[in-house]
Amino acid sequence: MFPHRGVPFDLPRPRSNAFTPSPMSQGTVSKGPNDADVQHTPDEFNPFEAMADRFDRASDILGLEEGVREVLRAPDREVIVSFPVLMDDGRVKVFKGYRVQHSFLRGPAKGGIRFAPDVHLDEVRALAAWMTWKCSVVNVPFGGGKGGVVCDPRTMSRGELERMTRRYTTAIMDVLGPERDVPAPDMNTNEQTMAWIMDTYSMHARRSTTAVVTGKPLSLGGSRGRTEATGRGVMIACREALKTLGMRPENTSAVVQGAGNVGGIGAQLLHREGYKVVSISDISGAIYNERGLDVPDVLSYIKQNRTLEGYTECDHLPHAEQLELECDLLAPCATENQITSKNVDRIQAKLIVEGANGPTTAAADKVLEERGTMVVPDILSNAGGVTVSYFEWVQDRMGYFWTEDIVNTRLEQSMVAAFNDVDKARRKYDVSMRIASYILAIDRVASVYRLRGLFG
Numbered sequence: 375m376f377p378h379r380g381v382p383f384d385l386p387r388p389r390s391n392a393f394t395p396s397p398m399s400q401g402t403v404s405k406g407p408n409d410a411d412v413q414h415t416p417d418e419f420n421p422f423e424a425m426a427d428r429f430d431r432a433s434d435i436l437g438l439e440e441g442v443r444e445v446l447r448a449p450d451r452e453v454i455v456s457f458p459v460l461m462d463d464g465r466v467k468v469f470k471g472y473r474v475q476h477s478f479l480r481g482p483a484k485g486g487i488r489f490a491p492d493v494h495l496d497e498v499r500a501l502a503a504w505m506t507w508k509c510s511v512v513n514v515p516f517g518g519g520k521g522g523v524v525c526d527p528r529t530m531s532r533g534e535l536e537r538m539t540r541r542y543t544t545a546i547m548d549v550l551g552p553e554r555d556v557p558a559p560d561m562n563t564n565e566q567t568m569a570w571i572m573d574t575y576s577m578h579a580r581r582s583t584t585a586v587v588t589g590k591p592l593s594l595g596g597s598r599g600r601t602e603a604t605g606r607g608v609m610i611a612c613r614e615a616l617k618t619l620g621m622r623p624e625n626t627s628a629v630v631q632g633a634g635n636v637g638g639i640g641a642q643l644l645h646r647e648g649y650k651v652v653s654i655s656d657i658s659g660a661i662y663n664e665r666g667l668d669v670p671d672v673l674s675y676i677k678q679n680r681t682l683e684g685y686t687e688c689d690h691l692p693h694a695e696q697l698e699l700e701c702d703l704l705a706p707c708a709t710e711n712q713i714t715s716k717n718v719d720r721i722q723a724k725l726i727v728e729g730a731n732g733p734t735t736a737a738a739d740k741v742l743e744e745r746g747t748m749v750v751p752d753i754l755s756n757a758g759g760v761t762v763s764y765f766e767w768v769q770d771r772m773g774y775f776w777t778e779d780i781v782n783t784r785l786e787q788s789m790v791a792a793f794n795d796v797d798k799a800r801r802k803y804d805v806s807m808r809i810a811s812y813i814l815a816i817d818r819v820a821s822v823y824r825l826r827g828l829f830g
């Protein structure tokens with residue numbers, strides 16, 4: 375049993391992960407991964423294990439006290455809900471959803487919601503913890519959270535998606551709020567999803583509560599620059615990393631995995647900065663042109679056809695081959711577990727900048743470290759999204775909205791400062807950028823924990 379950890383003030387302080395779900399949600403609370411009866415068998419492909427491996431390495435270097443380490447490793451609260459949705463054919467289907475709140479120490483929980491057929495609790499746990507570390511790396515006053523609904527959005531109509539989003543929101547409503555937990559988009563969710571969440575929450579709260587989610591449409595209290603923010607942050611991380619390697623964008627060939635919010639916008643911004651983007655992929659496969667792709671044209675093709683399939687002026691490759699292409703920069707911007715012990719020996723990129731969360735397993739990391747491949751880790755390189763989400767939350771609470779120039783300038787300052795902080799920690803401790811990011815993040819969260827008091 376670990377001590378109280380700064381849960382929002384208007385909720386009863388939980389013992390362990392205790393949470394009473396709303397009567398509508400049929401929610402259950404899972405035991406956290408620190409509970410004594412949960413056995414850990416090392417599993418390279420388990421995202422929570424991947425997070426914990428790096429967390430333990432960084433905590434060892436910091437000499438973190440055992441109690442503090444236990445507190446910071448485990449999620450504060452895990453909510454699992456089952457909820458009914460009326461489908462278009464008249465059937466009622468029951469969906470499963472998660473919201474994991476890893477930490478409230480530095481502020482409200484913050485992090486996206488993903489819709490995917492294979493989303494599972496350990497994945498959401500890892501993603502929530504990564505949010506805590508990410509918010510700490512870029513020094514925004516949030517803890518970490520993440521949510522997921524097990525579904526296949528590609529097979530669902532807009533009406534079904536709206537009803538599912540609203541029922542999920544209602545089911546987890548008790549743990550959300552501008553000062554409790556503030557979701558945002560992630561895989562297969564977007565500003566429309568956020569609009570439905572904001573509206574559902576507001577209906578229950580009996581007042582428009584724009585600051586309950588970020589990544590909303592502009593007309594509903596969204597921030598200028600949020601849609602592009604994660605891709606923009608990835609581009610800034612690439613630029614800062616190239617500087618440390620003495621390389622220049624115009625001499626850099628880039629492979630981008632994923633063509634959604636992060637990969638698509640990331641590829642477009644790299645192309646605009648003069649990189650030669652030779653390959654892009656989506657769920658259907660990858661395309662390659664050694665002379666460089668016309669990225670805006672590729673993206674408008676995807677917008678029209680909802681797939682890369684059939685795009686001409688290029689070769690088509692299977693996913694696995696894309697990652698192993700000869701290139702200077704590899705930006706995995708799709709999903710977890712892409713660079714693993716199985717393919718790391720064939721990865722040729724000199725620099726890896728992670729747009730996705732958890733694309734590299736801990737086992738692969740160790741090989742890349744030994745080989746001297748620079749990896750700019752997810753909790754630094756994809757933090758542009760949550761940084762502008764923070765700006766959106768601030769703007770909603772002020773009721774005063776900034777220009778796109780102000781948002782982009784502040785994002786730039788924040789990403790560069792975070793990159794420099796991590797680089798300083800890398801040199802101080804003589805570790806990789808990944809472990810340096812964890813050291814920086816954990817140290818900041820641990821010091822807040824000590825300041826708030828250990829025995830609440």
Ligand SMILES: NC(=O)C1=CN([C@@H]2O[C@H](COP(=O)(O)OP(=O)(O)OC[C@H]3O[C@@H](n4cnc5c(N)ncnc54)[C@H](O)[C@@H]3O)[C@@H](O)[C@H]2O)C=CC1
Nearest residue numbers: 560561562604632633634635636656657708730731756759
């Ligand atoms: N949207 C955001 O602001 C942020 C997203 N992320 C992370 O970035 C990653 C991507 O998220 P989004 O771009 O928002 O999602 P998205 O749903 O907009 O796009 C995902 C893209 O990846 C492609 N894809 C899926 N599986 C693939 C595979 N195995 N190989 C190649 N392509 C594949 C999809 O076809 C799609 O093009 C996720 O790991 C997410 O957690 C991280 C920080 C912020």
Ligand SMILES: O=C(O)CCC(=O)C(=O)O
Nearest residue numbers: 485486558560759760763
């Ligand atoms: O914008 C946010 O609040 C979080 C985005 C997100 O889910 C992530 O950074 O992984």
